[in-house]
Amino acid sequence: MKQIRYGIIGAGHFGAEMARMIHERTSSALSAVYSVNGVGAARVREELGCETEDTLEGLLAREDVDAVLVASPNVFHPEQAIAAARAKKHIFCEKPLAFTYKDAQNIIREAEKNGVTLMTGFTMRFYDGFAKMKRMIADGCIGEPLAAFASRVGWDEPKPASGWKKDQGISGGHLFHHIHEIDLLLWMAGPVDGVYAAGGNLIHTGPGMGTQDDLILLNFHFAGGAYGSMESSSLHQIPQHCVKINGTKGGLEADMRTSQLTLWRNGQPVEAYPMFDDPESQAYNISYNQKGPAHGSPVNRPPLTFRTTMPKELCVFEKKLLGEPVEPIYEDLFAGASGASATAVVEAALRSVRSQKLEPVEK
Numbered sequence: 001m002k003q004i005r006y007g008i009i010g011a012g013h014f015g016a017e018m019a020r021m022i023h024e025r026t027s028s029a030l031s032a033v034y035s036v037n038g039v040g041a042a043r044v045r046e047e048l049g050c051e052t053e054d055t056l057e058g059l060l061a062r063e064d065v066d067a068v069l070v071a072s073p074n075v076f077h078p079e080q081a082i083a084a085a086r087a088k089k090h091i092f093c094e095k096p097l098a099f100t101y102k103d104a105q106n107i108i109r110e111a112e113k114n115g116v117t118l119m120t121g122f123t124m125r126f127y128d129g130f131a132k133m134k135r136m137i138a139d140g141c142i143g144e145p146l147a148a149f150a151s152r153v154g155w156d157e158p159k160p161a162s163g164w165k166k167d168q169g170i171s172g173g174h175l176f177h178h179i180h181e182i183d184l185l186l187w188m189a190g191p192v193d194g195v196y197a198a199g200g201n202l203i204h205t206g207p208g209m210g211t212q213d214d215l216i217l218l219n220f221h222f223a224g225g226a227y228g229s230m231e232s233s234s235l236h237q238i239p240q241h242c243v244k245i246n247g248t249k250g251g252l253e254a255d256m257r258t259s260q261l262t263l264w265r266n267g268q269p270v271e272a273y274p275m276f277d278d279p280e281s282q283a284y285n286i287s288y289n290q291k292g293p294a295h296g297s298p299v300n301r302p303p304l305t306f307r308t309t310m311p312k313e314l315c316v317f318e319k320k321l322l323g324e325p326v327e328p329i330y331e332d333l334f335a336g337a338s339g340a341s342a343t344a345v346v347e348a349a350l351r352s353v354r355s356q357k358l359e360p361v362e363k
């Protein structure tokens, strides 16, 4: 089988883990890593013995790079993905694809024009429980979605910000960290026409504390007629992390804290499944999520559940590159489709926080 040769852009928490994963796989090879200050990249070079590049241009000019993984801070994704497309490199772009629908469309157009594959990194779709939930909904198990809900809330100690993740200008806002849950809602309940959202930065304020919102509450109007809501917060004393879809014939509830997917009918739980098929990941997920949802740190390795999930999403990316069939539920991860839709919902939500009106979602 042809090996896919990768270049990695950004070598922190996520990029370094992707580098390890590519290094370990026989189907892929790690050609070089680039990070803007070289610090993360040098650490990856020492650990894995790969090459590093000092500039993005250097990385993109390499003949031994077939595809790039964009794992830099959020604000840089559009310019770097577009540069990669122009250099004829396939692109796996970490979420979010962009902060605006327009920027997402620019990436999509450039990828199309240059004939390269573009995939958005919505890792949570590859958790066994969420994939099962999607397949059950697609098979008609709960009928037509009527009411959808997602929550990713927990307590983040107000403390001086130590990196870009608390800087609204670079992260785009907390909702872009939690765009996974928006993607899951769109994936399971269909496109959203309009969003009303409220929130702001209520307690994570003061010198050095960062500028990100710490609470956003959203209400959705789905195009298919369903309604939905979501809460995203780092000020909740009572943590919660779940996705629930109620349909005409039943309901599905994925709860990350209990690590269980439950099928409900007529107000009663009737079947339950683990969120992870692999017992080690399942046990880890339960203990990890008891603390509340993670907010990510540049210094630590991602949780085990990510480490066991990331190879599955990379496998789908590589299948596409090799012209092999991809499970239909994952097709919209390509050509920027789901990346752009989720971005459009966040963009409309942030607009709604300011306008205090229901805002249309661009399509």
Ligand SMILES: NC(=O)c1ccc[n+]([C@@H]2O[C@H](COP(=O)([O-])OP(=O)(O)OC[C@H]3O[C@@H](n4cnc5c(N)ncnc54)[C@H](O)[C@@H]3O)[C@@H](O)[C@H]2O)c1
Residues within 6 Å of the ligand: 009, 010, 011, 012, 013, 014, 015, 034, 035, 036, 037, 038, 039, 040, 041, 070, 071, 072, 073, 074, 076, 094, 095, 096, 121, 122, 123, 124, 163, 164, 177, 296, 297, 298, 299
């Ligand atoms: N799919 C997921 O579940 C998931 C989880 C965590 C992070 N992410 C995404 O991965 C990306 C990176 O997040 P992280 O947690 O690794 O952050 P991080 O801060 O740990 O790492 C960022 C890396 O990018 C480098 N960098 C900074 N500016 C750069 C630039 N202009 N060009 C190239 N490199 C640059 C830094 O030196 C560092 O090596 C983000 O977009 C984030 O949203 C996705």
